[in-house]
Amino acid sequence: MGTLSNYVRRIRGATIPIATTSIMGPAVRRTLVLRVVLGVLLIGLVVAAIQTGRSKADADRGLVPGGVGGMLVLDVSRSIKPEANRTITTVLQQLIDAHTRIGLVAFSDIGYEMLPPGSPSSELRPLLRYFAATSTKPGPDSFPPNPWSTNFSGGTQISSGLAVAHASLMRAGEPKGPILLVSDLDTAPDDVPRVALTFNQFRAQGVPFRIVAVTPREDNLSLFKNLAGPGAFTQPVQQTSGGAGSTSGSEGGHTPWTLIGLALFVMAALAANEHWNGRLPIPRTST
Amino acid sequence: MSWRWLTTAIVALAVGVIVLLLAVDVGRWNTAFARDDVRYKVAPTTSDLWKPKEILPFHVAKRLLGVNDDLFYRNTLQRFYFSRPRANKWTQTDLDRIRSEATVVLAQYIREGKDPHRRSQAANLLGVIALGLAATDDPGQRLRFLLFASREFRGALTMDNSNEDAKFNLELTLRLLKQQPTSTGGGAALAKPGSGY
Numbered sequence: 001m002g003t004l005s006n007y008v009r010r011i012r013g014a015t016i017p018i019a020t021t022s023i024m025g026p027a028v029r030r031t032l033v034l035r036v037v038l039g040v041l042l043i044g045l046v047v048a049a050i051q052t053g054r055s056k057a058d059a060d061r062g063l064v065p066g067g068v069g070g071m072l073v074l075d076v077s078r079s080i081k082p083e084a085n086r087t088i089t090t091v092l093q094q095l096i097d098a099h100t101r102i103g104l105v106a107f108s109d110i111g112y113e114m115l116p117p118g119s120p121s122s123e124l125r126p127l128l129r130y131f132a133a134t135s136t137k138p139g140p141d142s143f144p145p146n147p148w149s150t151n152f153s154g155g156t157q158i159s160s161g162l163a164v165a166h167a168s169l170m171r172a173g174e175p176k177g178p179i180l181l182v183s184d185l186d187t188a189p190d191d192v193p194r195v196a197l198t199f200n201q202f203r204a205q206g207v208p209f210r211i212v213a214v215t216p217r218e219d220n221l222s223l224f225k226n227l228a229g230p231g232a233f234t235q236p237v238q239q240t241s242g243g244a245g246s247t248s249g250s251e252g253g254h255t256p257w258t259l260i261g262l263a264l265f266v267m268a269a270l271a272a273n274e275h276w277n278g279r280l281p282i283p284r285t286s287t
Numbered sequence: 288m289s290w291r292w293l294t295t296a297i298v299a300l301a302v303g304v305i306v307l308l309l310a311v312d313v314g315r316w317n318t319a320f321a322r323d324d325v326r327y328k329v330a331p332t333t334s335d336l337w338k339p340k341e342i343l344p345f346h347v348a349k350r351l352l353g354v355n356d357d358l359f360y361r362n363t364l365q366r367f368y369f370s371r372p373r374a375n376k377w378t379q380t381d382l383d384r385i386r387s388e389a390t391v392v393l394a395q396y397i398r399e400g401k402d403p404h405r406r407s408q409a410a411n412l413l414g415v416i417a418l419g420l421a422a423t424d425d426p427g428q429r430l431r432f433l434l435f436a437s438r439e440f441r442g443a444l445t446m447d448n449s450n451e452d453a454k455f456n457l458e459l460t461l462r463l464l465k466q467q468p469t470s471t472g473g474g475a476a477l478a479k480p481g482s483g484y
Contacts (some may be wrong), residue, residue, distance in 0.1 A: 011290050091395060121372070189383055190423070190425075192383050192384050193383050193386060193390070193420045194431075195305075195387070196387035196388070203394070203395075204398065223351060223384055226386065226388045227387060
């Protein structure tokens, strides 16, 4: 240490020692430590605020690529477990809250257009009761039955749902309309090549698509990440208030409390910096 | 010697070392392509092909050489090999999955590749995979994959009209399409829309 300080002193050249500053050594060191700590804290807070703001921007942009219009392709096959209901409810609720226009295709081993493209997203509200996030009664059949479970639900052919959705968009004069797939990705083995070709076709034609995976198996998730690309996956934003079918109280979720809190912390850290690390007010001497 | 000269000397030495390391990395890339092309011919399933150990961070040498397209092409060919186009899908598990992943990689190369000759090759290989996928009991799916294959072979010829493999494969696919049974008889898949075949 002594060698280093000697070397620094040699590089700097000769200096004139001032006797009066040595007593300020501890204060200088304390100020330096405080400055470093507050600097790191401020950087951390600003990064956190930026990240929170970006997350909120993503949430505001919505689940559907492009944000407006498009088709929701909803998996109602037998492989969809009740545990997936919470995610499906969140997706539906987020789309309803976005007040956008969207079509709906439900699919199992065939696809069925339930809402044409351009329908108000509030039309999704009646579906919420079929995807109750929590069980309504005790026992093995604790979740309410949905109207597709007896006649419609069977094997999973994701390509059929995607094909019906794209055909609907083409008919509606939106060949490049966005598509949001909500599925457990457990498609039939013989459907995998068709899904791959469909994704290839979407990319070639510039059709934006996103996927919300609901309780997927690891191998299926890995396969679809290879087919659609990891960037195609998105997650719905969990609402802090409001439940299935309930939109009242969701207004409270729009207030960015986290961002406000972070901003207050940044202000407090800046004030602390000014209080403890600011320049000493030295009054001017009158000559 | 003043400390300014010392600083300049240190900076020059650092720059010299960086340039030397860059030269070593460039040499490694050169060797990797030559060596691993041979290794690929001998053992195509080797996992560490065309991945030389670089000394400098951020793939500086790779960026400087501009070998991304060459790497992309080689990795695409390797994915095609993994899909085992000659294998019988009834005796191999997960072959459809692997072939599906290969179709995505090939389609990506066709979209993003720079060399039209190589893109034509990729389109031809994509058509070959589609021919493999057409080996199914479902007549509708067979027709769909055959049509897809014929489209890819045509695309390959559009990109490079001297691609003899694509010409051969297109002729074979069109013959297979002609044999496909439809509700209105064979050959409907090749009829022009509205021609009343």
